[in-house]
Amino acid sequence: MTIAESIETVKENIARAQAASQFAAPSVLLLGVTKTQTIEKMRQAEAAGITDFGENRVQEMMSKYDEFPQINWHLIGHLQTNKVKYIIGKTVLIHSLDSIALAQEIEKRSAAADLVTNALVQINIAEEETKSGIHEEELADFLQAMADYPHLRIQGLMTIGPHVEAPEEIRPVFAELRKLFEREKQKALPHLDLRYLSMGMSYDYPIAVEEGANIVRVGSSIFGARY
Ligand SMILES: *Cc1c(COP(=O)(O)O)cnc(C)c1O
Numbered sequence: 001m002t003i004a005e006s007i008e009t010v011k012e013n014i015a016r017a018q019a020a021s022q023f024a025a026p027s028v029l030l031l032g033v034t035k036t037q038t039i040e041k042m043r044q045a046e047a048a049g050i051t052d053f054g055e056n057r058v059q060e061m062m063s064k065y066d067e068f069p070q071i072n073w074h075l076i077g078h079l080q081t082n083k084v085k086y087i088i089g090k091t092v093l094i095h096s097l098d099s100i101a102l103a104q105e106i107e108k109r110s111a112a113a114d115l116v117t118n119a120l121v122q123i124n125i126a127e128e129e130t131k132s133g134i135h136e137e138e139l140a141d142f143l144q145a146m147a148d149y150p151h152l153r154i155q156g157l158m159t160i161g162p163h164v165e166a167p168e169e170i171r172p173v174f175a176e177l178r179k180l181f182e183r184e185k186q187k188a189l190p191h192l193d194l195r196y197l198s199m200g201m202s203y204d205y206p207i208a209v210e211e212g213a214n215i216v217r218v219g220s221s222i223f224g225a226r227y
Helices: 003-020 039-047 058-065 081-087 100-112 136-148 167-187 205-210
Strands: 029-033 052-055 072-075 093-097 117-123 152-159 196-198 215-218
Touching (some): 052 058, 081 100, 093 152, 100 152, 167 196, 205 215
Parallel strands (some): 072 093, 152 196
16 A cells, blocks of 8 residues: 555544544544654655654654654654753644653743743553553643643643553543543633644554544554554
């Protein structure tokens, strides 16, 4: 399959998942995850209609950034505070806000650049020790604390599904994240702009869409296996 055909297939699967579930969002952003992928493959994806790329490392994103002036860049991997300065003003959304220290650094750098940086709070809902993210029970306090950072706009939640034998086993985790998201949205805190639920990768994006994801992060199902 070509990259364009793979993207078509992913889009069809997303549409099918939307039609199958009452929880599905009316529109879902397909984020092309481009880590380790070549500029040539990325050009094919852009030509096939992908508007947003996700990279999980700052250095790799920066090395590709100038090649794609029309693309919206998302940082989806763990972000170290000492790397924040490189991406301020270059990413439409950071998916991996996972600590107060990181929020402070984003605030400081964004204020200095006189702009606002958008981010999602990464939740470690599966409580896997290998994953970053804040725990479910800390979320309400964490979101409250974001009022101190006017140059950081919290736009939603992100999670990475647990490693399981069958994708269907992930469903309760995604359903839980949707409930958390709804709960926090209902509070309507004025300093928050909760609108995105980023969950689902190649292995599990149809289930994520059925459970309300409106951003899915898909790499290998578009570009093939990573080497
Ligand atoms: C690599 C990555 C993805 C995409 O993974 P695939 O299984 O290739 O679709 C999604 N989200 C994050 C955070 C990633 O690091």
